[in-house]
Amino acid sequence: MSNAVVKFRLEPKSGRDRILLVAMRLFGEQGFDSVTVRDIAAAADVSVGLINHHFGSKDGLRDQVDAHFLEVFEAAYLEGTRVGAEVTSAEEYSQWIEAWISRHVDDWPLLAQYLRRALLEESDWGAEVFRRYYDIVRSAIDRVDAAGGVAPEVDRLWLPFLIIYLQVGTLLLDPYIKRILGRSGFDRDLWRRRHEAYSHMLASGVWSGGAPARPSPRPTRRRRPPPEK
Amino acid sequence: MSNAVVKFRLEPKSGRDRILLVAMRLFGEQGFDSVTVRDIAAAADVSVGLINHHFGSKDGLRDQVDAHFLEVFEAAYLEGTRVGAEVTSAEEYSQWIEAWISRHVDDWPLLAQYLRRALLEESDWGAEVFRRYYDIVRSAIDRVDAAGGVAPEVDRLWLPFLIIYLQVGTLLLDPYIKRILGRSGFDRDLWRRRHEAYSHMLASGVWSGGAPARPSPRPTRRRRPPPEK
């Protein structure tokens, strides 16, 4: 079992691994173009020459960082699809997709930040990661749907995307959540609480009295005109 | 032309405005550090010297681009809060926040990309924009809540964030949606359809029948009339 999950942490003893680790962190924090090889060398406490000695070039370094990330992600992906393929109920679905994320939560401060960058910078492999992720979510929904678990009036086209929004929202916006809440949305208890709020929203919505018999508490304000331009 | 909305489009006749416009586009597409002043000069069909002549430095240029964006955003923000302050029902809320976005949808290919980039790069003003956005959403929810419009078991801490996720999801992930659907999620009909899916999810959830996590007033599926046009 311990073998199923690829090791996340590189040995910081060797200079090569230190460079890889530091580069991943800096790329995630500042973006590829904003980080200089001298920054990396300084942070990893090695000479600039060593980076090119091991990785050929700055681009080569990025390739290796990407490869390392994808190696980890691939393991999680396979794990996810394997479990996901057996899911047919909404409850189960919400369980495994969250578990799939939570399983590696301890390694996330580094990995999540890097994935966030990759997604937002639209790296070529970032697009591939997203595509796979979409496939996972979509096929899971399809199975739930086939089992009658999706309400009939729900838009099948948008449902996977809306669910993805909810799932990756914390990933993409955590820097700002941190500023508002004072701590990361990935913190254990916050994360768990978020999962419950998320599950509840998918199951029942959030507004009360879904029945149209709402006691319109305020006198009728002028309703906004439909978006027109 | 309505005077209430600050002009979005600069006059591309003057070199200064061309630079501003091109810079906004390139910064949004590639990120500040990846764009060189020579790129901008070439794309705006001016000399490199003109950029520093008008803006002093590349950083000065960014400041002006930011200022122009914020000018536009501020108008939309005030417009949003003014209307938003009068909203107390969930229906209205969902209406105005979407209208607030839809109103400027034609200017979005440029503005959205720039905002997306600002959020990605965690610029200081990007954080400020997010904070204000959060305040808008949160206070709107609070009013709805005070009017009894929020279901009691809903997590008040996470609700604003989950709603924000749904709202900005398309903004942040549109490049990938484009690859999957073949066109932008901001396209008129897709956007409208997304809004309905979004409203429906908030009102009723998406799963059918299934047992809600909490004893809900009605474990059986609740039916809603289709959103009136």
Place this chain on the structure above:
DNA sequence: GCGGGCGCTAAACATACGTTCAGCTCCGGC
């Protein structure tokens, strides 16, 4: 007419950056 400011250009300049290279230390095998 003309002086001066404004928009603008193109070349020159200084520096930051990615890359290269000669050479150092350490260590295992012969």
Place this chain on the structure above:
DNA sequence: GCCGGAGCTGAACGTATGTTTAGCGCCCGC
């Protein structure tokens, strides 16, 4: 003992990039 390779260093190199500067043409007020 010493050879050879691996890990590593720091200075040097070439180029890309942001900035500065000298100067041109146009237009407006006097």
